Amino acid sequence: MKELHRTIRLLYKGQSQRARRFRYGLIAFDAVTILYFIGTAALPATDYMMAVNIGLGLLILLDLAARFWISENRRRELTRIYNIADLIVITSLVLGPLLAESLGFLRVLRGLRLIHAYHLLRDLRRESLFFRRHEDAILAAVNLFVFLFVTTSLVFVLAFEEESGLEGYIDALYFTVATLTTTGFGDITMTTPHGKLLAVLIMVVGVALFVQLARAIFQPSKIKYKCPECGLNRHEPDAIHCKHCGEPLKIETEGSD
Template identity: 85%
Template sequence: MEELHRTIRLLYTGRSQGARRFRYGLVVFDALTIAYFIATAALPMTPMMMAVNAGLGVLILLDLAARFWISDNRRRELARIYTLADLVVVASLLLGPLLAENLAFLRVLRGLRLIHAYHLLRDLRRESLFFRRHEDAVLAAVNLFVFIFVITSLVFVLAFDEQAGVAGYIDALYFTVATLTTTGFGDITMTTPGGKLLSVFIMVVGVALFVQLARAIFQPSKVKYDCPECGLNRHEPDAIHCKHCGEPLKIETEGETGM
């Protein structure tokens, strides 16, 4: 058992080529499951989809169990937002076939898998220099992406009939983006008090996320690196000394290529 524990820990945290390939495989799996839940959000449930959902639920549960087993602080691991979201998603996937109907709320719960994108970002921060250099812009884009599709799933369940299908989901996405950008075409509107409050929430949060994305794209690019002396954690990509205290820095860089 100790050998298995060591092997799994090395796969998740090691620096070998095999461990890196394993983690890249997890990144691909996470991205594909997120895409799958978005693509199937409005599709009627079939026996094949129920089988695929159950299989994905088992795989996600195994990944969660492995991370929890090798964690040095299991309480902190359990309290992470993406861990809690994945637990809810796993429950919705595994319990779905046991329910008499494919309840609409399960689709919203599966949309929470988008939150796992933040765990994917943590892995990319460790593996990709490009990501570390453009982390603010990528994170802002992910914030906006997650918000749009989680809200779209919620709008689809609240405002559209289950038989609306893909066309209804596209209308829900259209309403979400139109409201988020405060374009206000008015061809699809919420008429209930709850729907109007949801529209206000989409507008307020959406504008803030758009501003955050624009600022991240146009502001000077900096990388995250904690200065060992003063703790400043934002520096220019080519910095060799901390701007605040002058401490030498060893920021990983690809270097310059001469012509």
């Protein structure tokens, strides 16, 4: 049992080529599950889809259990937002066949799987120099994508009949984007107080996320690297000294030709 624990720990936290490939495999799995949840959000539930959902739920549960097992602080692990989101998603996947009348609500819950993307970004920060160089822009894009998908799912559940299927989901996406960008074509509108409040939330948060993305794209690129002396955590990609205190830095670079 100790050997199995050590093997799993090395796979999740080791620096070997095998461990890196394993973590990239997890990233690919999470990307596929997220795309699957987006692609099936408006499709009618079938026996095959429910079987796939249960299988995905068990795989996500296995990954969560492994991370919990090797954690040095399991209580803290339980409070992490992406683990809480995973627990909710697992519950919605496994209990889906028993709660057929609530599938619309469960689709929104499955959108929380996107929160796990932030956990993946933490791994990419450690693994990829490209990610460290463009972290702000990537995080801003992920924030916008997460908000867009979760909000679209919520609009679809609140404002469209489940039988409307893919066409209704596209209308929900269209309304979300039109509201988020404050374009306001007015051909699809919310008529209930809850719907109007949701539209206000989409506009306020959406504009903020767009501004954040634009700023991250056009501002000078900096790398997140904490100075061991003063704690400044943003530096130029080619910096060799901290501009605040002068402490020598050892920022990983790809070198020059």
